[in-house]
Amino acid sequence: xxxxxxxxxxxxxxxADSSPRPETLxxxxxxxxxxxxxxxxxxxxxxxxFAFDSADDLATAFTSSTAFLYNRLGxxxxxxxxxxxxxxxxxxxxxxFASGMGAINSVLQGLxxxxxxxxxxxxxxxxxxxxxxxxxxxWGVDVxxxxxxxxxxxxxxxxxxxxxxxxETIANPTTRVSDIPALASVAAEAGVPVAVDNTFxxxxxxxxxxxGADIVVHSATKYLxxxxxxxxxxxxxxxxDLYDRVRHHAVEQGASTDPFAAWLTLRGMQTLSxxxxxxxxxxxxxxxxxxxxPAVEAVRHPALASHPDREIAARLLSGGGGVISVDLAGxxxxxxxxxxxxxxxxxxxxxxxxxxxxxxxxxxSHHQLDEAALAAAGIGPGTVRLSVGIExxxxxxxxLEQALTKAV
Numbered sequence: 001x002x003x004x005x006x007x008x009x010x011x012x013x014x015x016a017d018s019s020p021r022p023e024t025l026x027x028x029x030x031x032x033x034x035x036x037x038x039x040x041x042x043x044x045x046x047x048x049x050f051a052f053d054s055a056d057d058l059a060t061a062f063t064s065s066t067a068f069l070y071n072r073l074g075x076x077x078x079x080x081x082x083x084x085x086x087x088x089x090x091x092x093x094x095x096x097f098a099s100g101m102g103a104i105n106s107v108l109q110g111l112x113x114x115x116x117x118x119x120x121x122x123x124x125x126x127x128x129x130x131x132x133x134x135x136x137x138x139w140g141v142d143v144x145x146x147x148x149x150x151x152x153x154x155x156x157x158x159x160x161x162x163x164x165x166x167x168e169t170i171a172n173p174t175t176r177v178s179d180i181p182a183l184a185s186v187a188a189e190a191g192v193p194v195a196v197d198n199t200f201x202x203x204x205x206x207x208x209x210x211x212g213a214d215i216v217v218h219s220a221t222k223y224l225x226x227x228x229x230x231x232x233x234x235x236x237x238x239x240x241d242l243y244d245r246v247r248h249h250a251v252e253q254g255a256s257t258d259p260f261a262a263w264l265t266l267r268g269m270q271t272l273s274x275x276x277x278x279x280x281x282x283x284x285x286x287x288x289x290x291x292x293x294p295a296v297e298a299v300r301h302p303a304l305a306s307h308p309d310r311e312i313a314a315r316l317l318s319g320g321g322g323v324i325s326v327d328l329a330g331x332x333x334x335x336x337x338x339x340x341x342x343x344x345x346x347x348x349x350x351x352x353x354x355x356x357x358x359x360x361x362x363x364x365s366h367h368q369l370d371e372a373a374l375a376a377a378g379i380g381p382g383t384v385r386l387s388v389g390i391e392x393x394x395x396x397x398x399x400l401e402q403a404l405t406k407a408v
Contacts, residue, residue: 022265029223042265045076060284062273065247072256081262082234084269085224089216091236095250096262099198100219101127102255107195107215108132108164110249110272111242114139119187121148121178123171123377125197126366132166133368145376147176149309162192169208169316173361173385174378175300175325177309180316184212193242199223199352205317214238215246222352223322226270226275232261256349275354275390279322282396283388287324289397295334295404297382300325308400324386325352332381334407335360338370339384343393351387356396361385 019235020028048071052058061067066073082094097103108131112118120132122145123144135141146153148167165187167178183195195215200222208216218224219386237243250256280303287301299306302313303320313320328334338358339347345356349364359365361379369377388396 002092003319009178011202012061015200018028018196020039026190035211042077042080042263044259046259047261048075054096056163065244070389071259072254073251074258075259076261077259077266078262079178079223081257081266084219084266085203085218085234086236088207088269089198089240090203090207090209091216091234092240094234094236095243095247095251096220096257097233097235098255098257099231100217100221100233100377101131102250102253103217103219103235104197105131106250106253106255107217107235108135108166109245109253110142110246111193112139112166113163114141115161117142117144117159117161118164118166119144119154119162119192119280120166121146121168121176123148123174123176124166124168125172125199125370126361128166128374129198130294130368137325143193148176148183149312151186151351154183158186158192162190165192165194166197167194167213168197168200168210169206170302170321171325171377172197172200172367173323173325173383175302175307175321175323175377176315177302177307177316179309179312180206180208180211180213188212188241200321200323200351202272202276204273205280205319205321209223209236209238211316214242220265223272223353225265226272226352226354227264227268228350228353228355229266230261232257232265237342276319276322278390279388280319280388282393283322283324283386284320284384285387285393286397286400287320290324290400290404293401295408296326297329299325321353322388324388326384326386327380328382328384328407330382332360332362335382335384338403338407341406342399344399345389345403351385353387356389356399357387358389359385 050068050232061069084094086094104130132143144157188192193214196213197217198208199222200221201231216236284303287304290296291299301324322343339360343360343381345358346359362374
């Protein structure tokens with residue numbers, strides 16, 4: 001078929017008609033406008049660039065935080081996730097990232113500079129500890145570590161150059177609970193913003209902004225998405241000033257969220273309340289049984305009466321969370337045997353999944369910490385972290401019990 005015949009077959013109108021040729025039509029599909037109804041689910045806007053009708057509109061978009069022109073700067077599906085988490089946390093705006101570490105790095109690097117001082121709790125996620133250590137070495141950022149429960153420690157640590165107080169709602173992996181209102185009140189008196197990693201609690205158990213925090217950080221990989229198929233992070237801000245500072249840095253850093261990851265996270269969040277209810281209940285039940293087992297030296301879960309921060313947890317949390325910290329009597333060897341002996345649970349990193357996961361923090365998530373830092377954080381050689389899923393609690397107990405028998 002000649003070009004003329006092919007053009008006529010596609011476009012049977014007159015030769016004066018300017019309809020594009022097939023090669024061009026294949027590149028420019030029609031856009032379907034929806035009228036009279038709306039999609040029930042969140043649309044996935046996978047395209048990474050957006051077209052404009054005027055040069056002025058495009059130029060204006062480059063200086064706007066709400067326009068969509070390039071995915072690194074903003075995307076409708078990603079914006080929906082940011083707005084959804086911000087609404088859950090009671091914040092004014094959110095920024096989504098490609099990972100939880102992307103959120104943590106952007107908050108710390110967006111707010112800190114050479115010579116600044118940070119106050120952080122001793123029990124921190126190993127990745128956060130590593131970032132603070134790196135900032136100290138490369139930028140001269142000084143860090144003072146505090147327990148997270150004593151406001152007088154924070155008061156004593158404050159300096160004129162203090163720029164941030166960094167906490168975790170439920171510490172990883174020890175499950176210590178920070179007294180956010182008491183510590184944030186001291187920081188507010190000095191004009192120091194407070195950032196809280198709320199990954200372990202999720203907005204369903206605690207909203208740190210309601211208790212005096214200025215920024216909330218999440219690894220969306222965990223409870224928000226909940227199904228081990230997403231890598232993502234979110235930071236939520238109480239006010240516009242800190243949001244603008246961090247967003248500027250985040251855009252230039254480029255740790256932006258893929259729209260499909262944002263879409264999957266939004267889908268997962270629809271069952272967040274149901275998952276958290278089941279996981280908290282099962283974790284509390286298992287923690288009580290573990291505490292009575294002869295192979296176990298200590299168990300830490302905020303729902304236990306023996307938890308060192310039980311009073312704080314009762315004030316701040318609407319549930320104990322889905323993570324249990326277990327110290328095995330046999331030390332590192334017992335920990336290794338236990339995590340290799342589970343059958344239903346999986347030996348895996350991460351947490352907040354619908355499946356139950358076990359790991360040995362000292363050799364995995366907190367391998368960056370030396371022995372002194374591990375001891376200061378309350379992580380022993382036999383500490384095992386258990387992230388409880390939504391399986392039947394009796395099936396989980398049978399699995400844990402048989403693994404503990406081997407670890408004795």
